[in-house]
Amino acid sequence: RLRPVAPQDVRVTDDFWAPRLRRNRDVTIPAQHAQCETTGALRNFARAAGSVGGDFSGRYYSDSDVYKWIEAASWSLATDPSAELGDRLDAVIKLVAGAQDTDGYLNTYFSVDREGERWTDLVVRHEMYCIGHLVAAAVAHVRATGETALLDVALRACTHIAERFAPGEVPGTCGHPGLEMALVELYRTTGDERWLTLATWQLDSRGAGVLDGSEYLIDHEPVRNQSRVTGHAVRALYLYAGMADVVLETGDAELRAALERLWADLSGGKTAVTGGVGARWDGEAFGDAYELPDRAYNETCAAIAHIFLAWRLLLLTGEPQYRDVVETALHNGVLPGLSQSGTEFFYQNPLADAGRHRREPWFSCACCPPNIARLLASLPGYLYTTSDEGLWVQLYIGNQADLRLADGTTVRVELTTGLPWRGAVGLTVSPAAPTEFTLFLPVPGWAGDDVTVTVNGSAVPVTAGSRQVALRRTWSAGDTVELTFGTEVRALVAHPRVAATHHRVALARGPLVYCVEQADHDAPVAAIRLRGTEEWAAEHQPDLLGGVTTLTTAGTAVAVDDGPLYRPYSAVADEAQVSVTAVPYYAWANREPGEMRVFIPLASR
Template sequence: EKKRLRWTNLRDMHELYCAGHLFQAAIAYHRSTGEKELLTTAVRFADHIASVFGPGKRRGTPGHPEIEMALVELYRETRKEEYLELAQFFLDQRGYGLIGGSIVLIDHKPFRQLDEIVGHAVRAIYLCCGATDIFMETGERELYETLEKLWKNMVYKRMYVTGGVGSRHAGEAFGDDYELPNRRAYSETCASVANVMWNWRMLLATGESRFTDIMELALYNAALAGISLNGREYFYVNPLADRGRHRRQRWFGCACCPPNIARLLASVPGMIYSTSDNAIWVHLYVASVARIELKGNEVRITQETEYPWDGRIDVTVEPSKDDEFSLYLRIPGWCRAATVNVNGRKVRKSVKPSTYLEISRVWGTGDRVEIELDMPVTLLKSHPYVLNNNYRVAIKRGPVVYCLEQADNPEYDVWNIAIVPETKFTATYEPELLGGVVVIEGNGIGLDISAWNNKLYAEMDEVQVKAIPVKFKAVPYYAWANRSPGPMIVWIQALGFNTLQGGKKLYKA
């Protein structure tokens, strides 16, 4: 009988964290099935926690945030103010050393005084999720200003090109600004799931497309890499370069990631659309059929598309009765040129990247919107302080980040393949490969480094590396490590580019 130990070690025992997950599960189960039994249990449990913790009762805050967002959701479900207040209480108790005062647990400072995103990545982002939920219910500006500051620090300085976060193995934590190693990346699958969840909330709070961009990025790349194509093996850690030894596992002693990725994938349908007073927002382009309630009108929306492999999306809008409302279409941040037609007629509005394009009209059955998002192969470079990526580029097409994997490039170790300014890319859909993916092929240079032999360092005139023309093939990063083990790399060597001049070539390779 360990009853006397209950609530005595909030730092390590995850009681509040597990309670939060139970609440969320109960709410989701209730919403999707109508069953109340689990929700009743969750409410009883929440009432118990509220009888122990709160103003004038016991102080405390969870070692692992999670219950904050769950309590806000339980408040939304039950309208019991007490749950919202308890969520605020747990947030406000943090930062006063009640759980030891460490940076890893984000207990070193009160939340509203944080000016950079630090600590255990999943904890930090779950905390931000909870704070965003509280902001959505209370409208507290100070809270939002902190969230905005933390988001900018993360997205501009501490996030992988895949949307993965938490670069350090030590403490599973965020690193310093620009500390983004590739081979030693931690980038826990749960942290990517959390990144999707937080950006979804920031999007709902603001309607701003920059949040959807990061949500989509983390979803298609860092998070999706967490699960094998057969759905049976998982990554906990997601490096961006490997020698072929990092493989997905069937389970983990600390098994947070497998159910988290399952939960995320199950929740994707709920992130495609949202509604506001007189509008339907289209956040994600996914071949799908949805029925959306808007002002008592049921609007059926069908998306026909091969996205993310192709930028063409045909949307059919079928309201149960003709009605005037707005459709907000997301123009992704990665898309520099987009055209939108309604019933064959071009929309005469400027279409800018990372915005929502509003189409306001009377919608009737069979109205059709055609969206064409230009989706070329692009090369990305990094801020120069990301030392690992200097003179390297990553391949991206649409929202999908690519990697070179040995299985597709048998002739050359992919770590020795370089892209040059003359490299021409082709994008081809291969239905039989990796469950159906667009591959990107190009001609680059293979570097024969055999002269390095046993040397680790050499003077500049020693060790001649031979360059040989090669063809290479890149596959989506999320699909890596599903075939025979071998080297993989996201940030590929780039030779002959002058990155000082905006990527323009100033001399011959």
């Protein structure tokens, strides 16, 4: 079992990520506070407190926008202290606290004129879900600041739920999971086993008809029996992440076995090449196995939920496959959700588009924008883990960290890297005193066997196929490790069962998935054909799309004629030579609208 590190112990200095985290702090988080003001989500709390009148604004889950903003702001404060943000945060928390009922209940929708509707519809209304975000925000706030004002609110709300849906007595769970994860965090923060018990009870309340037995709401069978990832993607993955949290704390073997089956189903046939998940637009849902179309829904929140689940399974097992998923989903499933400006967002992340899908400043269901903000603000917490054996690097993102090992040793680590563009990583490891421990370094799946490792300049052999290098030695201040990873362009095909991308390749290099956009081509993107075996030229273009490495090759373009929509197979169109340029998928739709494709057809002949 691995342990996470606190975000505030890690200062991101990375050329790629540090500007993004700054933008999150300086632009996105303030803009989202403004959105919560504009939409009335903040005002709803004043209304519930009785200090203003008028109607409720938004939806029955609008409170969660505010809670996610608090969480994002708290993690930001943890790594970048700011009196201004601290004051703003305190004001919002005061507003939230003021809206809580004396019995602990808190949801501003079910206040004033809708008090009678509380807990009348667990299926549709998101009361527990919202409290989940309250708890997550409260935990972040207390960890960032040591202040317990919001934690007290969260504890009262959870006490209310624990009494209303008492473990062992009254089955209770929510149409939208989320509280399960949060309750385990509350247990970790407070040490009060009540919350772990309540989380487990919420999980085991499923499959008994509380949610009408709906498969869409993952209530069709007890979670312990489940094997097939189904239903609303974000709900399903929040639920599984909550299961993983319970397993982390209890070791529950039955839940763990269910998680292994569910992960096999998810990773084996229901994950986009970008780490996006949830193929169907109808219902924002998982499709059948191998149903991986170009027009995938791939909700930004689902990619975040995918990270939540993979991270917990990483903590549980230490297996590098899970950090690969975190890395892929972060770069290619979440990052596309954010515009270069930091103020516009994708809800859906399809793998192809005709040019009409564009990022927007906010949504009537605004789950994704603050979800991105809170993930980015907490990103420093995803770079390392520790264990009894030593220190594990998980994401190769440049940083300076002051970490504490299991035995209490403090270690300063400096990590520099050219990723995601260049496969070079340098570490300086400086324990407070010379100490023997293992430094675990993942070999990303994308590097294959093209990897070198040196310690203080001496090469370390790496076993072919190995996905992790474990360097056990007595480390002394200033010890250095250098790694190189191959960044050859990979032309990827999907499993032969996947029909939608048959005879097409997706391009990837390092941790990034690429796409072709109309802005880089004269020929229609739809006409571009590859051979799959071509050589690609990678060139860094600092002035393009905030600085990206483009990939270029000689491909072909078929004639896109005006002929009939269906024609005999023999009639293959002529092909012309064209230059093909691919850009990182995360950067798409930041130029003029036009066609985009991740999977590029291979020539038919």
